[in-house]
Amino acid sequence: MRARTFEGREIELKQDTFDGLKMRLRGQLFQSGEVGYEESRTVWNAMIDRKPAVVARCLGIADVIACVKFARENDILLCIKGGGHNIAGLATADGALMLDMSLMRGVWVDPLRKVAHAQAGCLLGDVDRETQVHGLAAVLGFVSLTGIAGLTLGGGFGYLTRRWGWTSDNVVGMDVVTADARLVRASSGENADLFWGLLGGGGNFGVVTGIDYMLHPVGPEVVGGVVAWPASEARKVLELYRTLAEKAPPELTLVALMRPAPPAPWLPKEMHGKPIVALLACYNGIPEEGEKAVAPIKSFGKPIGDVLARRPYAQLQSLLDATQPKGRRYYWKSEYLPRIEPALCEKVIEHAAKIRSPHSAVILFQIAGALNQLGEDHSPVGNRDARYVLNAAGSWEQPGEDRANVEWARAAWNDMKSFSTGGTYINFLTEDEGPERIEAALGRGLARLAKVKAKWDPQNVFRTNRNIKPA
Numbered sequence: 001m002r003a004r005t006f007e008g009r010e011i012e013l014k015q016d017t018f019d020g021l022k023m024r025l026r027g028q029l030f031q032s033g034e035v036g037y038e039e040s041r042t043v044w045n046a047m048i049d050r051k052p053a054v055v056a057r058c059l060g061i062a063d064v065i066a067c068v069k070f071a072r073e074n075d076i077l078l079c080i081k082g083g084g085h086n087i088a089g090l091a092t093a094d095g096a097l098m099l100d101m102s103l104m105r106g107v108w109v110d111p112l113r114k115v116a117h118a119q120a121g122c123l124l125g126d127v128d129r130e131t132q133v134h135g136l137a138a139v140l141g142f143v144s145l146t147g148i149a150g151l152t153l154g155g156g157f158g159y160l161t162r163r164w165g166w167t168s169d170n171v172v173g174m175d176v177v178t179a180d181a182r183l184v185r186a187s188s189g190e191n192a193d194l195f196w197g198l199l200g201g202g203g204n205f206g207v208v209t210g211i212d213y214m215l216h217p218v219g220p221e222v223v224g225g226v227v228a229w230p231a232s233e234a235r236k237v238l239e240l241y242r243t244l245a246e247k248a249p250p251e252l253t254l255v256a257l258m259r260p261a262p263p264a265p266w267l268p269k270e271m272h273g274k275p276i277v278a279l280l281a282c283y284n285g286i287p288e289e290g291e292k293a294v295a296p297i298k299s300f301g302k303p304i305g306d307v308l309a310r311r312p313y314a315q316l317q318s319l320l321d322a323t324q325p326k327g328r329r330y331y332w333k334s335e336y337l338p339r340i341e342p343a344l345c346e347k348v349i350e351h352a353a354k355i356r357s358p359h360s361a362v363i364l365f366q367i368a369g370a371l372n373q374l375g376e377d378h379s380p381v382g383n384r385d386a387r388y389v390l391n392a393a394g395s396w397e398q399p400g401e402d403r404a405n406v407e408w409a410r411a412a413w414n415d416m417k418s419f420s421t422g423g424t425y426i427n428f429l430t431e432d433e434g435p436e437r438i439e440a441a442l443g444r445g446l447a448r449l450a451k452v453k454a455k456w457d458p459q460n461v462f463r464t465n466r467n468i469k470p471a
């Protein structure tokens, strides 16, 4: 079979060599045409269509070590797949040996220490499910099918960010297989330089096999959900969002979005496909106080749908899953914002009205709070001045619609980027975003990251990522 070297040269990978790796693994190994290959090689974003030479579904750390050794001995490019949700498709590469971590989904919770150890193939929902048994939660994202590894290694934010910071601010340690195929521990007390790099520097330094998260008391019941109005109410609803968000306590996180109404059962049939404005909320403190905090939303105007209520936290975490299925085509343009200005709200309304697909949205996530209180150098994720995330999120079905939808997202972003802090989220960058966007995401940390890279991966073995060249 054809494979690629680290430098991108095409080579022939002999069947004997392939079989040799199979013998070294407890997990599965397959090539094109074999059952499982397609499922592994495809990622969330159908715009990405790459074909690794072989896929190893690792079953444990020993398998990961065997794969890293094999790749180095045979000069075969490596790629690592967590949840496969990266929009730029960083998990997959043509001709590579793919380490698919999807069989490594164990979660162990220590409720006394309030720490969870999660294997790196976990999806967010795996961690929420196990931690919620104890009324605890890690700071993770909004869609339960996203992989924890890519999210955490790029920073990570969700409903708990306002109280406890970026996901990576809440990591206490990681287990990592390094470029020389050694298992090491990274924490503030062990290999602290590596640990720092992993808290935002992506998969540049090794294969993370497990992550230890600091947990916080959350739920199991929170006040959360969504209220929607017709887009004709957008000006008033976005003004409500702006004013409520500015004075919201850290327990309350608000997200505003505009999009064509999805065919959700809680929305009237006649509104499906029609433009709406919606507010998502999660209050992760005492439910009675949460009900008071969201009352101005529930009583505002005449909503066409309202499912903002007490519910299990783990259920809230999967509320958006159906709107983001694997296999659609996606293109995002995103910025961090220091505040929501009325002029920005006007732009949101204007560009939402130009959406070209029933699945696209303009979204404003509120993240202000704990993350703003740490120093810029605390971790490479930086962006400690970010208070909101803006995302023009294009999503559609057919390749023939690519151009119109990509152009929509770019135009929306172009027109709104002047409201930015100047920073952007590394995990929301699409395939075509180059060095200046990585600079915008990691700017101040890049030089230090290059030094960490030089120490831990001088030959740039881990390069199928937002690559940091060794200093």
Ligand SMILES: Cc1cc2nc3c(=O)[nH]c(=O)nc-3n(C[C@H](O)[C@H](O)[C@H](O)COP(=O)(O)OP(=O)(O)OC[C@H]3O[C@@H](n4cnc5c(N)ncnc54)[C@H](O)[C@@H]3O)c2cc1C
Binding pocket: 043, 044, 079, 080, 081, 082, 083, 084, 085, 086, 087, 089, 090, 091, 101, 120, 121, 140, 141, 142, 143, 146, 147, 148, 149, 150, 151, 152, 153, 154, 155, 156, 157, 158, 202, 203, 204, 206, 207, 208, 209, 324, 427, 428, 464, 465, 466
């Ligand atoms: C529907 C959807 C919702 C999202 N919501 C949020 C959100 O609420 N908050 C948020 O912060 N982000 C969110 N994101 C962005 C998300 O953080 C990134 O897409 C992230 O890359 C997903 O992680 P993954 O493991 O699924 O990625 P993958 O695509 O599997 O991998 C991404 C990168 O991480 C590297 N990597 C993966 N696993 C490992 C490992 N074990 N060791 C070393 N490197 C590894 C890969 O090599 C690759 O370079 C969302 C994305 C999607 C598609």
